[in-house]
Amino acid sequence: MRLTRRELRSVQRRVGVRADGVLGARTRKALRRFQQRKRLAKTGVPNVETLRALDLPFVARVEAELRAAQVDGSGSRFPLQGGWTFGGAGTGFGTRGGAHEGIDLLADCGVPVVAVSSGTVKRVANHEKAGNYVVVTGTSTRTDQVYSHLQERPALRAGDRLQAGAPIGRVGDTGNATACLLHFELWTAPGWYEGGVPRDPRPDLEAWAAG
Ligand SMILES: [Zn+2]
Known part of the structure; x- marks a missing residue:
């Protein structure tokens, strides 16, 4: 999943940092603060849970992209060859x-x-x-x-x-x-x-x- 710069700017405006469209240290910090307030995992990245909590209109597209990003099933396999x-x-x-x-x-x-x-x-x-x-x-x-x-x-x-x-x-x-x-x-x-x-x-x- 990748947010466009414009989408990232909307995220930045919601969490109160300068809307420059770059996921830098300040944005990550503001996101972690927001995530803490909403009792979400404090990842510092605008993941789906965070976008949902921010109530942004492009959540649906991001969710669809995430589903499509599941690792290709063809020939994919478990990473361990032994008991686990x-x-x-x-x-x-x-x-x-x-x-x-x-x-x-x-x-x-x-x-x-x-x-x-x-x-x-x-x-x-x-x-x-x-x-x-x-x-x-x-x-x-x-x-x-x-x-x-x-x-x-x-x-x-x-x-x-x-x-x-x-x-x-x-x-x-x-x-x-x-x-x-x-x-x-x-x-x-x-x-x-x-x-x-x-x-x-x-x-x-x-x-x-x-x-
Ligand atoms: Zn671990």
């Missing part, structure tokens, strides 16, 4: 006051992690919190997939093309993981920290698990 369970409280999407932008899948360290769809590697890095992580942009949907806390730094490079099911790495507990787990995120186009928004991957994961 959903985590308990605080591991779902939007928990921890909105700070949790993905979902935790508990599995033994070492379980293979595979690409959920075909795509192109966008980033391979290590982060204090995420540990070893990979971002992949899905080929048909442009949805970004984030795979975090991997055991080792994957032997992948930005620009690598992956087929659905291609090896990403192995489940680990790097970064701030409190157990062996895969933290998985899905971001709408144009993607991870590029103007897309994270959305709950649980419906996709459940569909792939039922596969």
Whole structure:
């Protein structure tokens, strides 16, 4: 999902910041304040729940786009090749006051992690919190997939093309993981920290698990 500059300006006017059409630090802060007031997940991004609470006319279009942005079903699959369970409280999407932008899948360290769809590697890095992580942009949907806390730094490079099911790495507990787990995120186009928004991957994961 992507808001036009004009739509973003309407959002900015509603939350009382300068309507410049750019989702900068001030707008994010104002959005978090608004979200707190409305008891929404404090994401700092204008997600559907926030647009609804702001009562803006383009919510319907955004909702339709989000539905269309579901990861392409053709050949897509579950990201773990081994036993797994959903985590308990605080591991779902939007928990921890909105700070949790993905979902935790508990599995033994070492379980293979595979690409959920075909795509192109966008980033391979290590982060204090995420540990070893990979971002992949899905080929048909442009949805970004984030795979975090991997055991080792994957032997992948930005620009690598992956087929659905291609090896990403192995489940680990790097970064701030409190157990062996895969933290998985899905971001709408144009993607991870590029103007897309994270959305709950649980419906996709459940569909792939039922596969
Ligand atoms: Zn997590």
